[in-house]
Amino acid sequence: MNAIKNKISGYSQYFVIPIISALIVIVVTQEIFFSIKPLKDLELKYIDARFLNRGRKLVKKSADVVILGISQTDYDQIPNPMNTWPWPRSYFAKVVSHLKDAGVKAVGIDVLMANDDKYSPENDEVLMQAIRASKNVVVAGVLDINAEAQHQNGSYTITDHSYNYRNKFIAADSSIGIVQTGSDEDGIYRRYEPFVISDANKKVLPTFGFAVLNKYFGLKPDAIASIEGDYFVQYGRKIPRYDKSSMLINYYGPSGSFRYFNFTDVLDDEEFKTSDEIYYETDINSWDDPDVGLLKSGIFKNKIVLIGSTLPEDGDLYPVSYSLGIRKGDNLMWGVEIHANAIQNILWNDFLYKQSKLSEIIVIIVLSFLSFLLFSVFKINRRLNPIVSEIFNLALLSLLIFTTYILGLRLFNEDNYIMAFISPVAALVSGYFSTTVYYAMKILKQNAVIKGMFEHYVSKTLVGELLSNPDKLSLGGEKKEITTLFSDIEGFTSISENMEPEELVEFINGYLHIMTEIVLSNNGTLDKYLGDSLMAFWGAPIDVDDQELKACRTAVQMQKKIDELKNNWIKDTKQPIRARIGINSSEVVVGNIGGNERFDYTVMGDGVNLASRLEGANKLYGTSIMISESTYKKVAEYALVRVVDKIIVQGKTEPILVYELLGLKDDADSLDKYKLFDSYIKGHDEYMKRNFEEAKQHFQNSLNKIPDDKLSQIYLERCEEFLLTAPPPDWDGISRLETK
Structure with missing residues (x-):
């Protein structure tokens, strides 16, 4: 009996020690128990390290936000005596009007204007009228913040807002955004609040970026994000909460990452004379010059424009997460750029996701057990002396900490996911010391089997091939004759807008499941899903006889299946479902593409691109x-086909002849469908012979049979054009596709 008890007691150490270790780490690292500032600061610095590792994202050309900076250049270009701050408000009115003319969707003026215009009251009225006329302007406001109660109830608390938020132009249309954003305890601006709450009268006000987005999306000026669990919800987006009152800003780069223009670039129209124009006696207007003006460029169309200071003496410069290096000052950013980053995050749904506390605690527990077991491997190995065992364990601990560090960077780079760093490292260190305790207590033998696994999605055929030939999973590739098929749903964007998210996911899953079954039943290899799109290929990893025919049969069966089911789907999609399919056969590269830890068995090359x-x-x-x-x-x-066109796709120089696959000869329905296109086929023959009058008649006959045949209509219009203006003698019927 004692022997049994001793055995149970011995094995219990495998659970008791890691559990105790995990509990210690949880208590030390989780703020619900203690808030240890050095540990918290380290965690925050690791957020900054992720940005430094990821590097700059190039967003200047693609971003929806453009910045008009108020810089020294602007002061130099504004003639005396107006070139001292504050400038006449009429300048801002002119800029607002110009931006409206340029098609800007929203304008945010990150400049406080609490007092009357120092030049003339009329200037204030002009700006008021410009803001009202534009209907898309947000002005900046500030509040007195109670520093001692800065985050009560998950928001800023305001000691007084009996004034106009230090901006008299709130009277224009009540569109004001509070420009204050909260910094972390180390003074770094990583977070952005959607709104602030007054503790005086509980009034809720949007912050500057959210107020601008209210204009962009056509909402009321005071529209406020709702809170649903771990998310702020607004603009049809779920914005992950970093803490009770804020989101994390996903900075795209250092200061200067967004497209930038000077204030006077927009101010300088035909009526305004810059200092340079006066001095050099020229009249080149950066805004409305007919040749080089910004208005003509269309660069502001549908954009959000933020106007703010980029002058160091204005003090609107703050330390942020993104840094160019480790020197002091490498992480400074203008306030207007902080707003720009937050706005662009929301527009692109490009958010940072913080690891949940529950997930973090689970990781601590798992790592406590895992590290305890790993370090025990060397501890219980009697063939190793204690010193060698300790060296191995220290090396392993270093490797695990480094792996945790790299994993955190990788999750951030690829998934915008912020994994906790201090707590898993603490769990690993605790695990190391736990094994020392375990070894000192002479608990002998523990075998740990570490089995690395990775996820990979392949067809059943490919799975069987890879099980028989594991070397297939090594990186590399080969050139093979492959037939590639691309398919997607026509008009999917409008379909998705008519469906609830749950309904949309259910529909897409069902649709792709059916299409995938057709691919696999014809010995195809499913490559990937891209939203509503599907990519498949034939000829690898196993050679397929008649791969081209199987791909074509797959396409025909897909269309038939869609015709069978579209009446069932239409109650959800609100419009008929049609699919577009492209098929090409060519020599391409096939193999496992990716890194050592994750890769895909796929095909690539010009032939694949052509199918797309x-x-x-x-x-x-x-x-x-x-x-x-x-x-x-x-x-x-x-196959039953009709010639579509001889085309040159974008980026290529050689023409290719393309066909529409109408069906297969062994299918009765396809034969009936094919007969309807006899007039088109005759018309195309005459068209290529330059007999445009005869071709026109055939295409008209084709349209009489099939009124919605767009291809017949295209050739009918071409014939009419060529009958008016004959093509050149060397005309070969080639069309160049200008889009992908």
């Missing part, structure tokens, strides 16, 4: 299944 282009070209021609000439040559005796 053909799928997209269906939209231009109104066709459903477009195949290349190389595919058609392999299936000519089985």
Whole structure:
């Protein structure tokens, strides 16, 4: 009996010691128990390290936000005596009006204007009128913050707001945004609050970026984000909460990452004379010059424009997460740029997701157990002397900490996920000391089996091949003749707008499941899903006989299945479902593409790109299944087709002949459908012979049979053009596609 008790007691150490270790780490690292400032500061610095590791994201050309900076250049360009601050408000009115003319969707003026215009009261009225006329302007406001109660109830508390928030232009249309944002305890600006709350009268006000977005999305000026669990919800977006009152800003780079213009670039119209224009006696207006003016460029169309100071003496410069290096001052950013980053995050749904406390605690527990077991491997190995065992364990601890560090960087770079760093490292260190305790207590033998696994999605056929040939999972590739198929749903954007998220996901999952079954039933390899799109190929990893025919049969079966089910789907989609499919056969590279830890068995090359282009070209021609000439040559005796066009796709110089696959000869329904296109086929023959009058008649006959045949309509219009203006003698019927 004692022997049994001793055995149970011995094995219990495997659980008791890691649990105690995990509990200690949880108590020390979680703020619900203690707030240890050095540990908290380290965690915050690791957030900054992630930005430094990731580097700059190039967003200047693609971003929706443009900055008009008030810089020394502007002071130099404004002639005396107006070139001292504050400038006449009429300048801001002119800029607001210009931006409206340029099609800007929202304007945020990050400048406080509490007092009357020092030049003339009329200037204030002019700006008031410009703001009212534009209907898209937000002005900046500030509040007196009670520093001792800065985050009560999950928001700022305000000691007084009986004034106009230090901006008299709130009277224009009540569109004001509070520009104050909270810094962390180390003074770094990592967070952004959607709103602030007054403790005087409980009035809730949007912060500057959110007020600008209210204008952008056409909401009321005082629209406020709601709180649902771990998210702020507004603009159809779920914004992850970093703490009770704020989101984390996903900085795209250092200061200067957004497209930037000087204030006077927009101010300088035909009526305004800059200092340079006066001095050099020129009249080149940066705004409305007919040749080089910004207005003509269209660069502001549908953009958000933020106006703010970029002068050091204004003090609107703050330390942020993104840094160019480790020197002091490398992480400074203008306040207007902080707002720009937050706004762009929301527009792009490009948020940072903080690891939940529950997940963090689970990781602590798991790592406490895992590290305890790992370090025990060397501790219980009697063939190693204690010193060697300790060296191995220290090396392993260093490796695990480094791996945790790299994993945190990788999750941030690839998934915008902020994994806790201090707590897992503490769990690893605690695990190391726990094994020392375990070894001192002479608990002998523990075998730990570490089995690395990775997730990879492949077809059942490919799984069998890889199980038989594991070397297939090594990196590399080979050139093979492959037939590639791309398919997506026509008009999916409008369909998705008519469906609730849950309904949309359910529909897409069902649709892709059916399409995938068709691919696999024809010995195809499913490559990937891209939203509503599907990519598949034939010829790898196992050679497939008649791969081109199987791909074509797959496409025909897909369309037939959609026709069968569209009446069932229409109650959810509110419009008929149609799919566009592109197929091409060519020699491409096939193999495992990716890194050592994660890769995909896929195909790549110009031939794959062409299949994708053909799928997209269906939209231009109104066709459903477009195949290349190389595919058609392999299936000519089985396929029913009509010539679509001889095209040159974007980025290429050689023309290719493309066909619409109407069906297969062994299918009765396809034969009936094919007969309807006899007039089109005759018309195309005459068209290529330059007999445009005869071709026109055939295409008209085709439209009489099939009124919605866009391809017949296209050729009918081409014939009419060529009858008016004959093509040149060397005309070869080639069309160049200008879009992908």
